[in-house]
Amino acid sequence: MPKPREQHRREPRELTELPYADHLEPFEGRLAQGGDYDTVLFDGQEFDDADASNARFIESAFTSVTFTGGRYRRTRFSDVWLSGVRWVGGDLTESTWTDAEIISSSPAGTALPGAAMNHVAFHRCKLDSVNLRAAELREVSFVECTLRDVDFMGATLTGVSFPGSTLERVRFDKARMSRVDLRGAVSLGISDGYDALHGATISGVQLMELAPMFAHILGVTVDNG
Structure with a gap:
């Protein structure tokens, strides 16, 4: 059985490899508050300032989709696959992500305070100015990602790893960590x-x-003289 760090390094699945791939139906229409989206394929759509708060996305896939702004508060993403997705801004406060795979995607200026992520894998993503304050991340991996100005203030991180990733100006103040592996960063x-x-x-x-x-935090003075 491979070790957890090796599992995090494995290549992400292709769309055709998803167990529900043959059941996906193309999305038509508009996103709606409280909507139920089960085995739906979102391909190339652009959602500008949509409101899908309290919606549920289950066994769905997103390819080359762009989200600009919008409200997705307390939305649930369960067993979803995202590839080449751009998320510019947007309010995903207290959203829930379970068994999600996010590949070559670019959330920028996205607000996810209080979000809950469980068994989520980011592969080759660029996270820029993402707000994850007070979020709960459990068994989450950032594989070959760039995290720039990402804010984990007050977040809880359990079983989180960063193999091959670059962290730039990342905030962890008041965060709580358990089994967080930074060795591969x-x-x-x-x-x-x-x-x-x-x-x-x-x-x-x-x-x-x-x-x-x-040394600075501990008040230790280092004198090489």
């Missing part, structure tokens, strides 16, 4: 929350890189 650009790394695993090289900040 290409770089650890953390702007706030070094003290929240309690519960995380880092490499010896990363420890040397972070040593000055750890």
Whole structure:
């Protein structure tokens, strides 16, 4: 049985490999509040300022879809597959993501405070200025991703890993971590929350890189004179 870190490095599935691929029906119409979208294929659509709050997406796939703005508060995404999706802005407060696979996608300026993510895999994604404050991430992997100005303030991270990913100006202040594996990250650009790394695993090289900040937090003066 492969180790968890090896599982996180495996290649994502293709659309045709999804167990529900043969049952997908092309989406027609508009997104609606409280809508139920079961085994639906969203392909190439552009949703501008849509309101799908409290909607449910179950065993559905999204390819080359663009979301601009919009309201998706408390929306549920269960067993979904997203590839080449752009999400510019948008309010996904307290949304729920379960068994989701997100590939080569680019959420930017997206608000996900209080979101719950369980068994979610990001592959080769670019997350820019994403708000994950007070979110709960359980068994989530960021594989070969770029996380720039991502805010995990007050979030709970359990079983989260970052193999091959680059972190730039990421905030972890007041976050709670358990079984968080940072060893595979290409770089650890953390702007706030070094003290929240309690519960995380880092490499010896990363420890040397972070040593000055750890010393500052502990009030240790390093004098090489």
